[in-house]
Amino acid sequence: MNERTREYLRGRFGDHYRQVSIEPPPRANEREWGYIPFSEGGTRMVRHRAWIDLVGGADDLADALADDSVRPQHVYYSAGSYDDPGANSMGRKGWRGSDLVFDLDADHLPGVDPEAATYAEMLATCKEALLRLLDILAGDFGFTDTDVVFSGGRGYHVHVRRADVQSLDRSARGEIATYVRGSEVEFEDLVRTEAVGGAAGRTSPAEKRTLPPEGGWSGRLHERLEAFVDELVAMDEDAALERLRAFDNVGEKKAAGALRAMRENREAIAAGNVDVHPAFLSVTRTLLTEALAEAGAPIDEPVTTDINRLIRLPGSLHGGSGLAVTPLDRDELADFDPLDDAVPDTFRHNDIAVEVTEPGVVELLGDTFSMEAGEHRVTEARGVFLMTRGRAEKAPE
Structure with a gap:
């Protein structure tokens, strides 16, 4: 990602956050916060932030993310709650408890070949695995009050926030993960x-x-x-x-x-x-x-067992796709199309110029088409998608 692309995306992500409102998770002030800024390389994590460090005097979490000092590429918060979430080491934070989190990644599912399957096909397979996971959690554990989130990228997250799971240690969470996966059932x-x-x-x-x-x-x-x-x-x-x-x-x-x-x-x-x-x-x-x-549900087991895990913030933008990290009700899942429904309204109305560097098929906004290398004028949502996925750079207007 070159400097022009990085600055364009940083600006437009900021514009998006100024137009929306984001509801923080429960006990937001007890959680650690982190984000990855739009910097060269795009992998430097700013973490060990308390709620007050991130939000300051902003009226809304989205307003804080739109601030010039933040405007992140990715935003995370901890599954765990702490006495001092801003402490710069885990040992000093004072762990109180953690949500039980399950993560499904489309490109890590059994039988899915990321080289052969399209992005839409992988996400459809991941939704099937999600429905199996929800059935197991509800039917076998009684976890019916779950928060389901499209991650904005490769799959889905499921959060269980019941009081009786907060104190579970890594071993107990590992037993739940093993059961859910069905990998050791004979x-x-x-x-x-x-x-x-x-x-x-x-x-x-x-x-x-x-x-x-x-x-x-x-x-x-x-x-x-x-x-x-x-x-x-x-x-x-x-x-x-x-x-x-x-x-x-x-x-x-x-x-x-x-x-x-x-x-x-x-x-x-x-x-x-x-x-x-x-x-x-x-x-x-x-x-x-x-x-x-x-x-079974082929969850990413380390996510479930990690009591200090940072997980994507619902309502934020995924810096690797430009899609919104989208909370979902159970009755919305059947009709949910992540490559259309998770496209932010901010990016739907303008056309922009991009230089495609990695040609191939693009699936977005209910359409599938092939793009050749070179300069194109496209709907901004498609341009943002291509740029965030490393398949295009911003061209001069």
């Missing part, structure tokens, strides 16, 4: 095994395996199992057998046995019995092992 951990009495002529009891249909990971996977069974039972027999033979180590005989068990034992399966037939148990184990890899 099929055999979820199945209950009980002796039910041996068959005639046998001295040892038989075993019955049950996948509890309610609660946590077992209930979540039981839903997937039932949906799979319903799907196959409704199929033509040849199609159903072909579907079963697609599983590893399932031949024609095992497929036929599993399908027959599904059709004859639907009520038992609904009750959680996965031992209705050896072939059905084998298919179930394979199916749910695969489902486990897809059902």
Whole structure:
């Protein structure tokens, strides 16, 4: 980013903050504040700032960010609360407690190739992971009062601010993160095994395996199992057998046995019995092992475990995209398009000249188009997007 570009963005970010109002997080005066200014290199963090250091006598947080001495490229506040948030070392701050924060990054999701997927495709996949995360937090932990935020860049943040999570240490937060990710859940951990009495002529009891249909990971996977069974039972027999033979180590005989068990034992399966037939148990184990890899929320675990983490300020601008860090209600998520809805109104109305240095596809404002290298006149939102992402420089007007 050259000097002309840097000064243009610094000025326009300041203009934006003068036009909006930003609501600070709860207990703002107990949190550490930090920001990255529009300086050469763009990575120097100014941190260990108390609320009064940042806001001073400004009437609104946005007014403070618009001040000539600030006008930041990125703005952060701490998940933690402190006795002295402005102290210049963590040991001197006096930790009181921390919000529980979850971070999903689109380019770090399993199965996403940042080199092949478009920005819009990655963000759409990230929203699916977000919905899984919210379901797990609500259904398994009772965390229904969460704050959801589009990060302005690669994904979403979820904040849990309940009083009973504030004092959790790193270890406890790590256990929650591991559970949410589902990375250490095994099929055999979820199945209950009980002796039910041996068959005639046998001295040892038989075993019955049950996948509890309610609660946590077992209930979540039981839903997937039932949906799979319903799907196959409704199929033509040849199609159903072909579907079963697609599983590893399932031949024609095992497929036929599993399908027959599904059709004859639907009520038992609904009750959680996965031992209705050896072939059905084998298919179930394979199916749910695969489902486990897809059902978790692939959060960035270090963000959740870090009690001193700095996180992006909702309402601020992301200096790597020019998009707004956007708080969202749960009922807004389905229709939320980050590459349109998070575009600040400040940048929607003017055209500007830019010199494209990295040509390629641009996805923004509900449109996808390709830009060649060289000078172009574009909607300011697209120009800001290109400049903040390092794909263009500001051209003279």
